[in-house]
């Protein structure tokens with residue numbers, strides 16, 4: 001990057017808020033996906049005015065800008081494919097307003113999810129989407145990926161809470177979309193356009209979020225099964241009753257063994273587990289616990305355990321949250337990678353999907369752990385790959401293609417919550433074939449010089465085993 005450009009950036013954000021140190025550039029080239037590419041400079045703005053000035057400069061000099069929250073994305077969204085600038089939004093971390101009486105709060109984009117809920121806790125309100133990365137991920141990143149989590153079946157996804165946004169557009173102008181009201185029929189719902197836009201249309205600087213009251217009581221039921229299909233059937237049968245669980249987590253044998261071995265979670269030794277959470281008024285929770293237990297027993301659970309003890313619930317939840325890291329420590333040479341990791345199918349198709357994933361694993365000689373927030377049809381698979389072996393990546397790539405074939409045939413989507421980035425781009429293009437021209441036109445209209453996160457989503461070309469973080473050759 002030209003020294004004059006670096007000087008101009010320094011003049012906007014201050015000397016200590018840009019970096020070209022090799023270690024920083026290397027670190028900011030990652031998110032939590034399999035991909036990596038170092039940027040040329042990191043810029044850390046503190047205000048919307050600074051973001052605007054940086055964008056104007058980047059547009060003038062045709063420098064790519066990739067917005068970055070906490071870098072916890074699992075599909076390469078924050079990886080600067082074409083170098084240029086990574087804009088770290090974490091200094092914009094002020095909770096500007098909490099207006100419980102109006103059911104909304106206003107936050108800067110770099111506020112971390114858990115910090116917001118800590119601030120809301122004394123009011124007995126929360127922003128309920130509950131991603132597994134809650135301790136780190138930012139509200140801006142959550143809006144940009146339409147993040148959600150284990151409670152989406154009852155509480156919805158980030159998009160259901162976005163009332164308004166402030167966004168810096170590619171000419172540096174600042175646009176406000178949406179309102180501070182719960183209802184709004186005021187023309188195009190442009191705030192929705194930026195939900196799931198993954199940094200390709202503008203930089204989100206401020207978010208107005210709807211708030212939800214916290215439930216008074218929670219309890220969990222753990223049901224063990226002798227097949228993954230039976231556990232899947234339990235979820236779809238449960239959803240067909242009048243009980244609306246606040247979470248329903250599914251884990252297969254590979255995941256159960258991994259967390260028992262590496263975290264010592266003490267989960268039942270079985271083929272599959274369902275952890276079901278119900279919440280609400282105490283008497284409703286009591287009644288629903290009974291109804292959930294009956295459904296689990298009816299579909300053939302080999303054991304059912306219910307608890308409202310906070311310590312036991314925390315241990316179970318922690319076991320489920322540890323799956324990703326536990327799988328990585330499961331085998332000697334293998335790491336768990338996010339490939340075909342986040343698809344969603346109509347809820348009644350879960351048993352068919354999980355059965356097909358198991359067959360694909362055997363056919364392709366790949367270890368696949370299956371788990372997920374199954375009540376909303378969202379299944380995660382993690383593949384164990386030898387990251388240094390081209391053959392291992394090739395097996396995984398074939399399995400990924402077969403998994404997405406099944407998911408699309410079942411009427412599902414390639415991503416329920418993590419977004420597209422790089423890792424899902426070719427399959428997303430297949431899923432959204434009839435809308436791609438419109439997406440390209442929207443991108444061109446809002447970002448004619450293609451400075452925002454270029455080369456991703458609809459613009460990605462080629463396979464997904466590329467720009468790897470591991471020293472193994474890319475597969476084209």
Ligand SMILES: Cc1cc2nc3c(=O)[nH]c(=O)nc-3n(C[C@H](O)[C@H](O)[C@H](O)COP(=O)(O)OP(=O)(O)OC[C@H]3O[C@@H](n4cnc5c(N)ncnc54)[C@H](O)[C@@H]3O)c2cc1C
Pocket residue numbers: 031032066067068069070071072073074076077078089109130131132133136137138139140141142143144145146147148149150198199200202203204205324417418419453
């Ligand atoms: C252990 C673990 C568990 C996870 N569990 C879940 C889960 O349960 N549910 C879920 O949905 N996801 C989950 N994720 C994925 C990830 O945490 C979410 O996608 C999260 O929303 C990303 O937030 P971030 O701040 O880290 O964004 P980043 O990873 O920094 O960025 C993600 C995308 O958003 C864009 N972006 C970031 N900030 C802005 C901004 N201000 N303006 C415009 N674009 C922006 C980036 O360019 C990128 O394309 C998990 C990840 C990990 C590592």
